[in-house]
Amino acid sequence: MRMNPWVKAGLWTLALGLALYALAAVGAVVKVALVSALLAYLLDPLVRRMEARGMGRTAAASVVFTGVAAAVGLALFWCLPPAFAQMRALQSAVTPEGVAALIDRTERFLQTRFAFAGAMDLDLSEAIRAFVADHARNAVTFVPDVLAFLGNLVLVPFLLFFILKDGPTLRKSFIAWAPNRYFEFVLNLLHKMDRQLGNYLRGKLITTLVVAALSTAALWLLDVDSYLILGVVAGLANLIPYLGPVFATVLAVAVSILGGAPLRTGLAIVAAFIVVQLIDNLMLNPLVVARNVKLHPVTVLLVVLIGGKFFGVLGMLLAIPAAAILKVAARETALSARRYRFDGGLTSRVRRTGEASL
């Protein structure tokens, strides 16, 4: 039965609108599903490698899942208690008075050295005091976040395992939904996106983990009290080009000096973080082949800010893969849609491109 195209378009719009409304209504669930899908996507090559050794998909997915779950579980088991202790120590060290004193000292230092540059009226203390007051309020809203986090600790692994196991089937049934006319286009588009995004996203994951581990080790060696928290922050901040590492360094130096460490330690932290940056830029980045997904540093900064505004810390983290996916999707759609004639009929003129084959 053939439907009036306007009726059909109207029905599709209605369905799409309802789907979007439903997605917005269950935002938290969508976030959990997206995180699980992203993790499954990142882990997929490991499963495929085990399949190539003759293992079934379910067995391979189980092995990979168990391995990753054990690693993450051990890491949490070892790191969570000291991380909480460090968090409490940090809260008692970083008092508003201490911060104000440090800012005053910095301001005086800057004014005596850079008076010629016209840096007289920095008014740093006001700006930063307001910032600290804002974030003290955020710490209260952190408690329900912990409850949600514990819930996700159960949900994410559950979803992750099934998406990891049934990934190829899910992908196939998704493509199979496309109407005949758009079927090959959709299949090709997903394949191209996978090829370009896979390396980029996995590379980002690996560099983040390595930078976090190296920074944590360096801070631990330098006897900085909150080495775990500052090290993890350094790894995550590294996702933002240029600005992130500077922010992580300033934060680590400020916290260690507030904790009563000598200036010597501060300088050592700067030196250590410079070495970590050199390792990241000279040794890790060349391994991450991502010629096709270059995001401009300004774009990264903006999407991270937007992600944080709407979806909090998790939003900041998911903003970068989301931006990369959108960029590649938009570009590949535009590129290949031009090569398909979605409007033309059988009799329209054909432009022959290069050598052709059946």
Place this chain on the structure above:
Amino acid sequence: MRSIWDNIFRSNGERLATWELLRNIPLFSELSRKELAAVERILYRREYAAGEIIFRQGEPGVGMYLIEQGRVAILYEPTGRVLSRLCDGDFFGEIALLNETPRSATARAETASTLWGFFQPELLGLLARDPKLGVKVLLPLARIAGRRLIRADRELQALHEEVERLRAALPGEDTSGGEDAHEPMG
């Protein structure tokens, strides 16, 4: 819409039947039941109405189609000349499976047809995951592609001889000038 409901309500009994359907395609006749099941997982079963376009000349091609049942016409576009008619068990578009190239002709279902789509990403995935099975699928494909190449070569040779004969028959033709004869392929 029908295909969605097909997917949801496909029972185990029907799933067994789809392997049997694959066995009727000569390309897969050598495969065991287990191998057929593995191949079925990477193929896309598509239903086309009579007159529906499967792909259009000039569009990017990423794979081939096998005909489970139905009749498919291969057309050369500006003229609409039918290059060939294919039916149950035949396949077409196989070069795009190995090389991503624009389609050199249009394929149209002449009757309501059921096709199996086999695409490059899935073939490369299969080769990485299960090289043994990958070779078992690729080898007969390469043989048939080779046979088609020999036939095309023979036709080209015949055409070439025909051109030479006609040129020789033309009165006062200077044949020393434009020598643009094609090298025979293969």
